[in-house]
Structures are given as C-alpha cells and as structure tokens.
Amino acid sequence: MVDRLTDGCLDTDAQNLLSSLKGRITDTHPGVLKAHRLPWSRDLVNPKNKIHARYLKELGEQFVARANHQVLERLRELDVAGRELAWLYQEIRHHLWQSSEVTQNFCGRQELLARLGQQLRHDDSKQHTPLVLFGPPGIGKTALMCKLAEQMPRLLGHKTVTVLRLLGTSQMSSDARGLLKSVCFQVCLAYGLPLPPAQVLDAHTRVVQFFHTLLHTVSCRNFESLVLLLDAMDDLDSVRHARRVPWLPLNCPPRVHLILSACSGALGVLDTLQRVLLDPEAYWEVKPLSGNQRQEMIQHLLVAARRTLSPVHTDLFWASLPECGNPGQLRLAFEEARKWASFTVPAPLATTAEEATHQLCTRLEQTHGRLLVAHVLGYIVSSRHGLSEAELKDILSLDDEVLQAVYRDWTPPSKELLRFPGFAGSGGKLFYV
Numbered sequence: 265m266v267d268r269l270t271d272g273c274l275d276t277d278a279q280n281l282l283s284s285l286k287g288r289i290t291d292t293h294p295g296v297l298k299a300h301r302l303p304w305s306r307d308l309v310n311p312k313n314k315i316h317a318r319y320l321k322e323l324g325e326q327f328v329a330r331a332n333h334q335v336l337e338r339l340r341e342l343d344v345a346g347r348e349l350a351w352l353y354q355e356i357r358h359h360l361w362q363s364s365e366v367t368q369n370f371c372g373r374q375e376l377l378a379r380l381g382q383q384l385r386h387d388d389s390k391q392h393t394p395l396v397l398f399g400p401p402g403i404g405k406t407a408l409m410c411k412l413a414e415q416m417p418r419l420l421g422h423k424t425v426t427v428l429r430l431l432g433t434s435q436m437s438s439d440a441r442g443l444l445k446s447v448c449f450q451v452c453l454a455y456g457l458p459l460p461p462a463q464v465l466d467a468h469t470r471v472v473q474f475f476h477t478l479l480h481t482v483s484c485r486n487f488e489s490l491v492l493l494l495d496a497m498d499d500l501d502s503v504r505h506a507r508r509v510p511w512l513p514l515n516c517p518p519r520v521h522l523i524l525s526a527c528s529g530a531l532g533v534l535d536t537l538q539r540v541l542l543d544p545e546a547y548w549e550v551k552p553l554s555g556n557q558r559q560e561m562i563q564h565l566l567v568a569a570r571r572t573l574s575p576v577h578t579d580l581f582w583a584s585l586p587e588c589g590n591p592g593q594l595r596l597a598f599e600e601a602r603k604w605a606s607f608t609v610p611a612p613l614a615t616t617a618e619e620a621t622h623q624l625c626t627r628l629e630q631t632h633g634r635l636l637v638a639h640v641l642g643y644i645v646s647s648r649h650g651l652s653e654a655e656l657k658d659i660l661s662l663d664d665e666v667l668q669a670v671y672r673d674w675t676p677p678s679k680e681l682l683r684f685p686g687f688a689g690s691g692g693k694l695f696y697v
Contacts, residue, residue, distance in 0.1 A: 298326055349453075355436050355446050362430050363410040369564040370411050372557030373404070373550075380412060380548065381419035384521055388420065388489055391515050393543045394522035398534050399550035402592020402617060405525040406430060408550055409495040412523065416491050423488045425454045432499025433650075439501045440511055441468045444475045447492065451478055455485065472511040483517035491521045498526055498533045509540055525550075552589025561591060565598045574606055584613035596620035600627070635669050660684035 267275040302319045310316050383395065397405050412419075413428040427450055429437050436442035445465060452459050457478070464470045482490050494500075516522050526534045528549075538547075553561065562581075566572055573581060581601050588594060597613045600623060604610045614620040628637045643659050644651055651659070660666050661684045676682055 349449070351436075352446060352449050352453075355434060356450060358434050359428050359430050359437070362433055363413060363428055366407050366410045367414060369561065369568055370407050371560045371564055372553050373408055373411070376408070376548070376550070377412065377415065381415070384420055384491070387516075387521065389518055391517055392521075393515055393541055393546045394513065394524060396534070396537055396541065396547050397523065397525040397550055398528045398547060400529065400590070401527050402590050403550050403552065404591040405527075405550050406495050407591065409493050409523070409525050413491075413493050420489050420491065424491060425451070425488050426491045426493070427451060427454075428493045429495065431494060431496045438499065438648075441471060443494075443500065444471050444511060448475055448478055451482065451490065455482055455488070455490075457481065475511065476513060479513060479520050480517050483520050486519070489519045489521065491523065493523045495525045496527075497524050497537070500533075509536060512537075512540060514540065553591060553594075554589065558589055558591075558594055561594060562598055565595070566602075569602055571602050573601065573604070577601065577604055577606075577610070580610065581613065584615060588615075590617065593617045593620055596624060599624065603627070633669060636666055639663055639666050657684050 267278040
C-alpha cells in the first residue's frame with residue numbers, strides 16, 4: 265500500500281520518508297526486522313493462497329521465536345541482577361524469619377500497639393522526631409517491634425513500605441555502615457529508585473548523606489509511607505560506646521517514620537539517644553506484662569509445645585514467680601517447667617533472670633556434659649557477632665578436649681577426618697549469648 269496525492273499521483277515525499285525510517289530502524293536494530301515479499305491481492309492476505317499461507321506461517325513462527333528470545337533475555341538479566349543482590353535478599357529473609365519466630369507466641373500489648381499506631385498516623389503528614397521504645401532487658405521490646413512491623417499495613421495503609429532490622433543478629437546489621445547500606449538498597453528497590461553507586465558505598469560519610477537524601481526523596485513522592493524499625497540499638501557496634509549517633513536523623517520528614525528500641529539502664533545507649541533526641545514525647549516505655557497477659561503467654565507456650573501443667577505444678581510455677589511480668593524471665597521459667605514430669609515434685613523455679621540463666625546452664629550440663637557446654641558458650645562469647653552452626657562445628661572440630669570427650673564411648677564415623685558431629689534440630693541458626 266502506498267500514499268497518493270489528491271490527483272492520484274504517487275506521494276514521493278511520503279515514500280522517501282518511509283524508506284528513510286525503515287533504513288534507520290534496520291541500521292539500529294538489524295535483528296528486529298525481517299522482510300516478507302508476497303504478490304498483491306485484492307482480498308489482501310488469503311490463507312487459501314499457498315504463498316499467503318506460507319507467509320502467515322513464517323510470520324507466526326518469527327513472532328513466537330522473537331517473543332521467546334526477549335523473555336529469555338529478560339530472565340537472564342533478572343538472574344544476573346538477582347545474583348548481584350543475593351546478599352540483600354539473604355539479609356531481608358534473615359530478619360523476616362527472626363521476626364516470624366519472635367511473634368509466634370506474642371500476646372498482650374494491644375493498648376500500646378494501638379497508641380503507637382495512633383501516633384504514627386498523627387505524625388504521617390508532618391515533620392516529627394523518631395520514636396524510641398525502651399525498657400529493661402527481656403521486657404519484650406523485640407517482640408513488640410516485630411509485631412509492630414507485622415501490623416504496619418493495617419496501621420498506616422496496605423501500601424506502607426516497612427523495613428525491619430533486628431540489630432546484631434547478622435553481620436550486616438552489627439555496624440552502622442552495613443546497616444545503612446542494606447536499608448538504602450531495600451528502600452531504593454521498594455520505591456523503584458536508582459541504587460546507590462559504588463563511589464557512594466566507598467565512604468561511610470557518603471552513605472550517611474545518601475541515606476538522609478533518600479528519606480527526603482521518599483517523602484517528596486507523597487504516596488507510600490516508609491517505616492524503618494531498628495531494634496536493639498545497644499547491639500550496634502558504632503553506637504554502643506559512642507556519645508552521639510551521627511547518622512541518626514534528628515527529624516523525620518512527612519510519610520517517613522523511624523522507630524528505635526534500646527535497653528534502659530546505667531550509661532547505656534538510651535542515654536546517648538536522650539542527648540540527641542530531646543523531645544520527651546519521643547520515648548515510649550515498654551512495661552511488664554499484667555497478670556492476665558503473663559498467664560496468656562505461658563498458655564500460648566504450652567499449647568505450642570503440646571504440653572500441659574498439672575494443677576499442682578501450675579501452683580508451684582506461679583508461686584515461684586508471683587510478681588514477674590518480664591517475658592524473658594517467664595520464657596526461661598517455661599523452658600524449665602516444660603521438662604517437669606507429672607509424677608515428680610520439682611524444685612521451685614529461679615526468682616531472678618540471673619538465677620534462671622544459671623538453672624538453664626545447669627540443665628544443659630546435665631544433658632550434654634559440663635566440658636562441652638563450657639567450651640561452646642566460651643566460643644560464642646569470644647566471637648564478635650555470634651557463630652553459625654557450621655562455624656561452631658568447625659571450631660569444635662579443632663578442640664582436642666571436646667573431641668576426646670565426644671568420642672570416648674563410640675567410634676568416629678571416619679578414620680581419615682575427625683569432625684564434631686552435627687547439632688540436632690539447630691536448622692543452621694546463629695548462636696548468641
């Protein structure tokens with residue numbers, strides 16, 4: 265088909281422009297175009313015509329082949345990008361898995377969660393200070409932060425982007441530079457923004473500047489809210505012994521929220537934060553569980569463990585912990601109580617967290633031997649960021665005292681390579697003290 269003028273003559277200008285366009289496309293993308301020649305027919309393309317039928321078949325095969333090629337090329341690009349960002353996906357999965365484990369038996373705190381949600385909605389449209397949740401060790405700050413992250417779509421809308429980091433539970437979340445790098449990458453991917461370039465990642469000051477700029481960029485989009493939850497600021501190396509936190513934003517722009525948690529106590533990270541964030545309304549205390557909430561927690565744990573306590577054992581349990589509302593101490597007490605047999609009269613439980621920890625270690629020594637427990641705990645404490653199962657097995661495999669104690673009563677499976685046997689049911693977890 266060709267263009268003609270009103271007098272019926274061939275429109276040479278249109279033909280020249282069309283030829284020029286085809287030439288430029290062919291030069292730029294030589295593999296995209298394929299010419300098909302077939303005789304003109306008044307009924308255009310007629311499948312009953314053998315030449316036209318062959319043209320339709322070739323055109324269909326060409327389309328399918330080209331579509332397959334483009335799909336495979338795109339998959340290869342995604343695969344390459346996935347390998348380049350595998351470290352980030354592993355980091356995100358780690359914290360999500362830890363969060364799901366923590367919140368399995370969460371109970372109580374509904375009033376505090378509702379108040380926090382109300383505060384977030386109130387601050388969403390204006391500049392505000394970060395929020396800090398504080399309380400003594402074991403009071404349930406981590407569980408509250410994880411539950412808050414889980415409920416964030418309901419509190420601020422289903423399009424809210426939530427970034428959770430349980431600081432100190434992975435190598436990248438143990439120092440400020442690695443933390444900011446992973447957070448920046450995750451936020452950029454979530455909002456479709458350019459990733460930080462290599463020259464930014466080379467210097468910590470540039471990473472901090474990029475982080476602050478990124479928060480304002482997200483705020484200016486005026487669409488999805490962003491919530492960053494950083495749990496256990498005490499476990500961040502650069503903050504633990506510092507007098508200030510230079511990367512911490514003193515004010516969050518609209519639609520950007522930063523929630524931190526820290527332990528209360530003498531000369532801790534909380535004191536550092538209080539010197540930086542001066543607004544007293546930014547601090548939210550996590551208080552002990554009430555009587556009903558602690559009973560609900562123990563009941564949840566018993567159901568999850570498929571255990572029950574007899575009336576006598578129940579009375580003994582609560583008599584040992586009459587006023588205890590610390591979830592961490594209650595969890596330690598539960599781990600002891602779940603071992604009770606119905607026909608025994610156990611000793612009273614420890615009344616403090618320190619006594620409960622000693623009681624747990626004593627039980628581990630009775631089960632696995634004092635030497636093995638002492639060496640394992642010593643290695644974990646000596647490590648900087650905890651140990652994975654594989655790392656712990658490698659270290660124990662080099663400990664002659666441990667190997668001699670383990671293989672005292674049975675023959676090693678291999679005479680060529682003497683290794684420490686595996687941990688039953690550890691699932692590749694990180695071990696911390």
